[in-house]
Amino acid sequence: MTDSAEHNASPFQSSEHAEDTIDFGYRNVPRGQKKTMVREVFESVAGKYDIMNDVMSLGIHRVWKRIFVGMLNPRPNMKLLDLAGGTGDITFGWLRAGGGPAILSDINAAMLSVGRDRAIKAGLIGKIEVCVVDAEAIPLPDCSVDRVTIAFGLRNCTDKPAVLREARRVLKPGGRFFCLEFSQVEIAALAPIYDLWSFQVLPKMGQIIAKDSESYQYLAESIRMFPDQETLAQMMRDAGLEQVQYRNLSGGIAAIHSGWRL
Numbered sequence: 001m002t003d004s005a006e007h008n009a010s011p012f013q014s015s016e017h018a019e020d021t022i023d024f025g026y027r028n029v030p031r032g033q034k035k036t037m038v039r040e041v042f043e044s045v046a047g048k049y050d051i052m053n054d055v056m057s058l059g060i061h062r063v064w065k066r067i068f069v070g071m072l073n074p075r076p077n078m079k080l081l082d083l084a085g086g087t088g089d090i091t092f093g094w095l096r097a098g099g100g101p102a103i104l105s106d107i108n109a110a111m112l113s114v115g116r117d118r119a120i121k122a123g124l125i126g127k128i129e130v131c132v133v134d135a136e137a138i139p140l141p142d143c144s145v146d147r148v149t150i151a152f153g154l155r156n157c158t159d160k161p162a163v164l165r166e167a168r169r170v171l172k173p174g175g176r177f178f179c180l181e182f183s184q185v186e187i188a189a190l191a192p193i194y195d196l197w198s199f200q201v202l203p204k205m206g207q208i209i210a211k212d213s214e215s216y217q218y219l220a221e222s223i224r225m226f227p228d229q230e231t232l233a234q235m236m237r238d239a240g241l242e243q244v245q246y247r248n249l250s251g252g253i254a255a256i257h258s259g260w261r262l
Contacts, residue, residue, distance in 0.1 A: 022158060025221030034158045035134075039108050041215045042086075042156075046110040048210040050087055055205050056216075061152075064249050065089050068151060068180045068256055071247075074099030078146035081105065081170060083135040083163070084153020088115035088128075090180075094147075095127050103145070105133035106153075136162040140170045147171075151180040155226040164239035171261040177241055179257040184228040186252035194253065198223065229255050 021028040024037055045052065053061050072080070074094050080102040082091045091104040104119070106112045109132050119125040133139065135150065136159050148167040157163050167177045185191050198220040206216030227235065229246050232255075236244045241259030248255050 023222075023225050025218040025225065031158060035107065038156045041218055042108040043110045044212050044215050045206075045210050046087075046108070046114050049111065049114065052206065052210055052216070055209060056202055060250060064180060064254050064256075065093060065151065067249065068149075068178065069093035069097055071256060071258065072097075072099070072147055072149065072176075072178060075146075076100050079103075079144075080147045080149065081138070081140065081145045083133065083138075083148060083150040083167070084156070085149075085151075086111040086115060086153070088118050090149050090151050091115070091128060092119070092122060092124060094149075095124055100146075101127060101129070103129045103131060103133075103140075105131045105135075105138075107132065107134050136166060138166045138170050142169055143172045143175075144170050145172065146175045148175070148177045149179075152182070154179055154181055155222050160227075161235060161239060164236055164241065168240045168259075168261050173261055175261050177236070177259050177261070179232070179236075180254060181232075181257070182223040182226060183232075183248070183252050183255035186248060190251050190253070229257075232257055 020031055022031045022034055024034055029037060069090060072094060074097040076098060078100045080091065080094050080099055082094070082102060082104050085091050085104040085106050088104055091102045094102055104112065104115055106115070112130055112132060116125065116130050119128050119130070135153070135157055148171055150163070154160055154163060171177060185194055202220055203213040203217045207213035210216070229248065229252070233244045233246055236257060236259045242262045244257065244259040246255050246257040
């Protein structure tokens with residue numbers, strides 16, 4: 001579903017150099033508390049997450065994810081690590097498109113529980129390893145997977161550069177990292193409509209459907225605090241990824257970033 005720079009202290013820095021506070025939506029919170037706060041958000045919304053994704057995006061997230069999975073170029077001899085994989089959409093898409101073994105991972109056990117149940121119902125569980133994983137410290141050896149993905153999860157991570165470095169570390173040479181995330185709208189006429197939808201409609205829908213308006217308020221705010229397309233591309237280069245590129249979707253409402261380990 002679902003962090004901006006201050007003068008002299010960017011929250012996109014590695015944790016060794018960052019301040020002791022970090023954004024949680026529009027609020028600054030102690031850095032050490034953000035993971036717990038994010039976990040609580042997704043524990044609250046896990047049961048209604050898939051329904052709310054359809055409502056929030058008017059179903060367009062399904063189109064974005066199909067495009068995303070197609071860009072992964074799944075092959076039977078390739079292994080996928082899906083970070084912040086939640087309820088499993090990207091992992092399932094990878095397998096159905098002919099990809100090899102997949103690791104569905106997330107820091108939130110409640111989201112993974114929904115994903116595991118979905119995998120069992122779809123008959124895919126035998127091809128998936130389900131793991132609770134902090135994307136900032138991936139418990140895999142160097143050069144062990146062919147693709148690393150993170151869809152609508154990077155903005156919720158505390159130390160984004162650490163996630164990018166870890167993604168590169170576990171990729172095999174010739175492997176590729178992909179990120180699907182909400183981004184900066186590039187069509188001016190869309191911006192006021194998008195803001196109205198995000199800050200007026202979504203929290204109310206969250207209250208009606210998930211009985212939780214505050215979590216959806218946070219999710220809307222977290223989108224606005226996420227780095228824009230060029231900033232994220234540079235962060236990926238700084239993490240050692242090469243041939244970095246991005247593709248805007250729906251006028252920049254979302255974007256797919258990719259980079260290689262060469």
